[in-house]
Amino acid sequence: MPAEQRENLTTGLVWLAVAAVVMYLINPAFFLTTDVIESSIEYANSSRLILAAIMYSLVKTAGALPLLLGSFSLGKFIISRAGLDGSSLAGFWVNLIAAVTLYTLVFGLMGHPPDIFVPLLVAGFVLSTAEPQHSKLRLVHKITVTMQLLLGSFWLDLCPFLDRFGPGRDEIAVSIKLAAVYLNSVPVMNFISMSFFIPLMLTAITTSVLINNHYQQLKNMEAATAQEEELQKYRLQSVQARSLQEMHSLVHDLKTPLMTIGGLSSLMQMKYAREEKDGEYFRRIERSVSNMNEMISEILYAKTRRLIPVPDLVNYVRAQVVPEKLEQKIEFHVPDDLPLVRVNRVRLARAMINLLENAMEATRGKKDGRIDIGASRDAQAVCIYIADNGTGIATDNLARIWVTGFSTRNTPGLGLPFVKNVIDDHGGIIAVESQAGEGTKFKIFLQGEKG
Amino acid sequence: MRKILTVVTVIVIIAFIYAMPDKQGLRPWTYPHLPYPVAKKKVLVTPAGQSSDGLIVAGMMRELNVSHAYRNTARGEDVTQWYESVVLVLGHSDTGLRKAELTSEEEMERIQGLISATQLKAGAVVLIHLGGQNRRGVKDDALIRRFAPQANYILVADDANNDNIFGRIADKKGIPITLTRDIGSIKAPLNSAFR
Numbered sequence: 287m288p289a290e291q292r293e294n295l296t297t298g299l300v301w302l303a304v305a306a307v308v309m310y311l312i313n314p315a316f317f318l319t320t321d322v323i324e325s326s327i328e329y330a331n332s333s334r335l336i337l338a339a340i341m342y343s344l345v346k347t348a349g350a351l352p353l354l355l356g357s358f359s360l361g362k363f364i365i366s367r368a369g370l371d372g373s374s375l376a377g378f379w380v381n382l383i384a385a386v387t388l389y390t391l392v393f394g395l396m397g398h399p400p401d402i403f404v405p406l407l408v409a410g411f412v413l414s415t416a417e418p419q420h421s422k423l424r425l426v427h428k429i430t431v432t433m434q435l436l437l438g439s440f441w442l443d444l445c446p447f448l449d450r451f452g453p454g455r456d457e458i459a460v461s462i463k464l465a466a467v468y469l470n471s472v473p474v475m476n477f478i479s480m481s482f483f484i485p486l487m488l489t490a491i492t493t494s495v496l497i498n499n500h501y502q503q504l505k506n507m508e509a510a511t512a513q514e515e516e517l518q519k520y521r522l523q524s525v526q527a528r529s530l531q532e533m534h535s536l537v538h539d540l541k542t543p544l545m546t547i548g549g550l551s552s553l554m555q556m557k558y559a560r561e562e563k564d565g566e567y568f569r570r571i572e573r574s575v576s577n578m579n580e581m582i583s584e585i586l587y588a589k590t591r592r593l594i595p596v597p598d599l600v601n602y603v604r605a606q607v608v609p610e611k612l613e614q615k616i617e618f619h620v621p622d623d624l625p626l627v628r629v630n631r632v633r634l635a636r637a638m639i640n641l642l643e644n645a646m647e648a649t650r651g652k653k654d655g656r657i658d659i660g661a662s663r664d665a666q667a668v669c670i671y672i673a674d675n676g677t678g679i680a681t682d683n684l685a686r687i688w689v690t691g692f693s694t695r696n697t698p699g700l701g702l703p704f705v706k707n708v709i710d711d712h713g714g715i716i717a718v719e720s721q722a723g724e725g726t727k728f729k730i731f732l733q734g735e736k737g
Numbered sequence: 738m739r740k741i742l743t744v745v746t747v748i749v750i751i752a753f754i755y756a757m758p759d760k761q762g763l764r765p766w767t768y769p770h771l772p773y774p775v776a777k778k779k780v781l782v783t784p785a786g787q788s789s790d791g792l793i794v795a796g797m798m799r800e801l802n803v804s805h806a807y808r809n810t811a812r813g814e815d816v817t818q819w820y821e822s823v824v825l826v827l828g829h830s831d832t833g834l835r836k837a838e839l840t841s842e843e844e845m846e847r848i849q850g851l852i853s854a855t856q857l858k859a860g861a862v863v864l865i866h867l868g869g870q871n872r873r874g875v876k877d878d879a880l881i882r883r884f885a886p887q888a889n890y891i892l893v894a895d896d897a898n899n900d901n902i903f904g905r906i907a908d909k910k911g912i913p914i915t916l917t918r919d920i921g922s923i924k925a926p927l928n929s930a931f932r
Contacts, residue, residue: 317836320789327792375743382747449871457830460871461789467920468793 294363301356302388308349315345316458323461332471335462336478342458343440343482350389350436355428357385427497431490438486445479446472519691522698537585544582548575584632588711592631593735596624596661596668602631603638603659614649614674619660624668625734629712637708640701641672641728647695648676648726668734673727679720687718767916770929775889775913776822776861778931780805781815784826785848786880787833790867791826793920794927798824801928810837813850822861822931823851825884828868829876841876845883852887863930864888866903867920869895878902886910890930894920 287295319341326334361384370376443454446463454463466475555568584590597620604618642659649655654675661670679687679694686692688706693699709716709730720726782798782805784791795807805824808815816823825848834844855862864885866872885891885906891914893903898916907914915926 313835316832320830320832320836324789324792327789327796330796378743455871457788458832460868461830463871464790464793464867464920468796470921 288366291363291366294359294366298356298359298361298363301352301359305349305352305356308352312345312349315341315348319345319458320461323458323465327465327468330469332466332469332474335465335469335471335475338465339441339444339462339475339478342444342462343437346440346443346456347433347436350440351429351433353389354385354432354436357381357388358428360384360388427494430497431494434486434490434493438483438490441479441482441486445476445483447476515691522691522700526698526700534586537582540582541579544575544578548572548579551575581632584630588630588633590630591628593626593628594631595622595626596620596670597622599627599629599631599635599638600659600661600670603635603642606635607639607642612646614646614652614655614657616657616659619658621661621663624661624663625666625736627668627732628735629732630708633708634712637705638670638672638730640705644701645672645674645676645726648678649674650676652676663734664731666734667731670730670732671727673725675725678722678724678726679718680722684718684720768913768926770915770926771890771913772929774929774931776863776930778804778822779820780822780824780931781811781820781851782807782824782826783811783848783851784809784828784830784833785844785864785884786827786829786877787837787839787844788826788828788830788868788872789833790828790865790872793867794824794826794865797924797927801924801931803928803931809833810839810847811851812847813854816851816854816858816860820855820860821858822863823855824863824865825851825888827864827866827877827880827884828872829874829880841879845880848880848884852884856887861889861930862887863890863892863927865892865894865923865927866897867894867923869897870899873897881906886912888912891915892917892923892926892930894918894923 319338322334322338322341326332326338358381361381364384365371365376365380368380370380442448443456443459444462445454446466448454449463454460463475466472551568551571555565555572559565559568580590580592584592600618600620642657645657649657652675656675658673659671661668663669683692683694687702689699690703691699705728706716709732712732714733715731717729717731718726719729780798780803782791782795787809791807791809795805798805806820829841834841837844839847852862866881868877881902885903886909889912891903891907891912893914894917898904903914903916906912917923917926
């Protein structure tokens with residue numbers, strides 16, 4: 287059985303159980319109402335009769351409210367079960383039959399014979415009730431509107447003028463109307479009952495309209511917020527793209543002075559390198575220039591690869607991130623006998639630095655904070671891992687960490703998507719194991735190559 | 738729009754069915770009031786069915802200065818000791834019965850006890866029905882069928898005799914009967930029953 291059907295069935299049965307309990311408990315209230323009617327006759331007091339009428343409408347509403355709410359939930363269950371969701375007319379009839387049957391059954395069983403007025407009431411309810419797809423609003427809507435309709439409707443029972451048309455066959459209502467005749471208060475009772483019925487009905491309709499409007503407003507606000515978030519995401523992406531472009535231009539501009547340094551260094555080597563030591567200095571300058579050129583290429587062109595040993599990659603990362611003094615303990619476990627990896631060192635190192643910075647953030651302020659960076663052989667592949675014993679990631683958030691813009695730390699949420707991008711570009715796989723409060727372990731799998 | 742029309746149609750049909758006049762039976766020959774009194778004082782007024790209608794009749798008796806007592810759970814023994822006649826006000830009320838802690842059967846026995854005790858004392862039983870069609874449910878009719886034939890005078894207000902149930906019983910048993918237009922008009926014939 288689908289969850290929605292199960293929910294409707296359970297809700298309906300719970301409401302019916304509540305109705306049965308309420309009906310059992312309100313017996314003293316019915317006795318009290320009868321006492322007030324009797325005292326109004328005994329003392330020929332019309333005010334007491336009006337009090338009895340108010341009590342009648344309140345007590346009957348208390349009994350009927352959970353009953354009708356239950357019958358509507360069960361009606362929804364039947365509609366959904368019979369596959370009549372699409373037809374509003376069929377839905378209306380099912381609701382009507384469910385409500386009348388249950389009302390008649392429960393009121394009858396509890397010794398309060400129902401009257402014919404129920405279909406009128408139900409029709410009014412069905413007409414004026416919408417179904418806001420918002421659980422809290424729906425409940426508020428149903429309870430408030432049904433209560434107002436019931437309170438208003440039971441006043442019709444007490445209108446002697448309408449006696450002929452059906453309402454008011456309930457024995458207490460009959461007693462009140464008879465007493466009104468005896469006390470010459472028929473016009474008063476007609477006036478009072480209409481004075482309650484009309485405003486309550488109007489209030490019920492107004493409340494229904496207001497709640498529906500409120501629901502519409504909520505929906506619009508949610509849509510506006512979603513649009514704003516989307517816009518913010520695009521803005522971020524655009525800023526990121528612009529900065530990337532500027533950085534690329536800057537990096538590209540570095541090539542010209544490097545070319546000059548390289549060329550002039552060669553000239554100087556030819557002219558001034560008299561001793562072996564001088565030659566070594568110039569060769570080191572040339573190596574550095576060449577190294578920097580390669581780095582620039584790696585920054586500018588994501589597809590640029592170089593074959594490097596894993597320890598070199600890890601050391602490169604270590605050199606850029608790990609300062610002299612850290613509150614966390616960082617340990618490296620990189621064996622020397624691992625296969626080489628063909629990577630864009632700058633981009634991959636940037637990705638690993640991202641993970642390392644996240645690990646440092648997760649362990650910040652923790653007494654025994656610890657980060658392990660290591661690598662191991664995994665068949666033909668190399669597994670590089672960064673693990674911490676920090677705050678960890680909640681299970682609900684795990685699936686969303688790769689989504690651009692998602693962050694639990696008030697950051698732009700671009701780091702992990704970038705990491706995943708880089709690893710995907712390298713044809714690798716990135717996996718994460720995490721438990722809130724226990725720590726996180728990121729594993730990067732890259733294809734290994736023989737040197 | 739279709740839904741609204743359907744709902745309105747249903748409401749109109751239901752209202753129409755309920756507003757239709759019931760089949761009219763033959764009107765019985767009735768007294769406007771009794772030509773001679775049938776009941777002696779002191780009178781016990783009690784509801785048959787525990788509705789509050791009995792109190793209305795008690796109020797009328799008070800206004801008519803007829804010496805009476807209203808007791809909703811009086812029994813035959815009370816009549817033997819204190820009263821000469823009994824006024825039964827018919828009207829079934831489940832709430833009233835629950836309040837008086839009586840079942841329908843016990844109520845029937847109580848009323849029968851009252852009637853038997855009154856008859857034994859050669860007193861009169863005046864049976865009154867005030868509630869009109871609203872007090873003509875299955876349980877009300879059971880009370881009417883059982884106790885109306887044992888009455889010495891029947892008083893019916895409003896349209897409770899639309900199907901001539903009281904008329905037939907009165908005819909068959911030769912009981913004088915008075916039908917009144919409304920509750921207010923019941924006082925005069927009620928007064929005529931007492932010496």
